Amino acid sequence: MDRISVFNEYVRRKGLKNTNQRMVILETFLGSKSHYSTEDLYMKLRKEYPKIGYATVHRTLKLFAECGIAIELNFGDGQTRFEPLIADQHHDHLVCTSCGLIVEFTETRIERLQEQIASQYNFKIERHRHELYGLCSDCAKKQG
Amino acid sequence: MDRISVFNEYVRRKGLKNTNQRMVILETFLGSKSHYSTEDLYMKLRKEYPKIGYATVHRTLKLFAECGIAIELNFGDGQTRFEPLIADQHHDHLVCTSCGLIVEFTETRIERLQEQIASQYNFKIERHRHELYGLCSDCAKKQG
DNA sequence: TTAGCTTCTGAATGTCATTTTCAATATCCT
DNA sequence: AGGATATTGAAAATGACATTCAGAAGCTAA
CATH class of the missing domain: 1.10.10.10 (Winged helix-like DNA-binding domain superfamily/Winged helix DNA-binding domain)
Structure with a gap:
């Protein structure tokens, strides 16, 4: 649908x-x-x-x-x-703290580790948020 | 110090x-x-x-x-x-969406995967945010 | 220690994104 | 179409955070 x-x-x-x-x-x-x-x-x-x-x-x-x-x-x-959002297409984000560029990533190995953590703590996960903040390649070049 | x-x-x-x-x-x-x-x-x-x-x-x-x-x-x-914050003691969070409980976790394997992703996209990571939202065991029991 | 300069404090006010209000309008159901 | 109900848009309210300012307090040098 x-x-x-x-x-x-x-x-x-x-x-x-x-x-x-x-x-x-x-x-x-x-x-x-x-x-x-x-x-x-x-x-x-x-x-x-x-x-x-x-x-x-x-x-x-x-x-x-x-x-x-x-x-x-x-x-x-x-x-x-x-x-x-596209159903079943979860992804997380890289965010450039200088120019604001947002890049999406997926990593199933991280998703699996998350599930392990959740079960360790007896949490029932509904959603998560995973963001990496830093400089994109362009901004890293410009700003050293 | x-x-x-x-x-x-x-x-x-x-x-x-x-x-x-x-x-x-x-x-x-x-x-x-x-x-x-x-x-x-x-x-x-x-x-x-x-x-x-x-x-x-x-x-x-x-x-x-x-x-x-x-x-x-x-x-x-x-x-x-x-x-x-304790120096060099990074951790991420499990957040209960029902009672607000916050539990801390660390997972070095996730940290390593993050670095891989960053280098894939040529990002220079400064910090990150990783939060798992859901029900803690108590709230899961209460609310089914 | 004190004078004198600078920063800090707390109350009030400003700011900005978001949310709510409300009267007019549009939609939906029969 | 008629009537109940939801929606709209402008304006005002809200709430978290930030700033202002005059009086208070901390710091430095003599």
Whole structure:
């Protein structure tokens, strides 16, 4: 089931309504590989739909996270970012602390070790966050 | 060098001053295993030192992070927490999403894999964040 | 020790992302 | 279509964090 269907399904099940704004936001959100903050997406949408409200964008992004087609990311810069999520395609992030570049990685060996740790402590893991912060190759060159 | 000395050293080197409030905050901060938010520590201190200000607690915690005797943690609940840090004793966290329990873990195999990933992408890692979210054994029992 | 300079403190205020409110509007169901 | 209910967008509220400022306290040199 694609993400648009997942969203529609969720909206129906919850007795919510399917509005133009939500569709427009969804399409724009899915049609990019970016990690949008509310601000980012709002600015992008405003070019084509000047009447759209900031609060609507924000509420809709939260809704995406709620229904599982997006996840909230928080890299500690005081801005929550939202990332379109593909079912069963988990990944983690490398974040350049200089230019803000975000690179995704997956490492199944780490995932397995996580499970071991969880069972050691009798935790039932729901999700995790794993971020590596440092300089990307370009910034490392520039800044020594 | 213990953490009090590290702090005093830092204060001296930076031309800052050694005040009563800072000492009181430092002692309380180090004398607990908690992961304090500014609010938490402020409330705790207030019992014994009612005149201490929120801003002072907050500024001092930032100072601890600055001089390396604490790190800022962010578990995505909108509150920055500060953790007393022991030099060379890095660890990551298991966080119970139900009761808020925080358990620390270390796993050198994961650390090694991280380094491999970083070099794959030509990143120069400065720090990382690795958190596993889920239910602790108690909450898992209670909530099924 | 004191004078004099600098930093610190605490209360108040500012800032910024996010959330809520509310009246007008749009959607959905029958 | 009619009517109940959710949504929208502008504005205001919230909450964590940061800054300001005047008075207080720490530091340094003589």
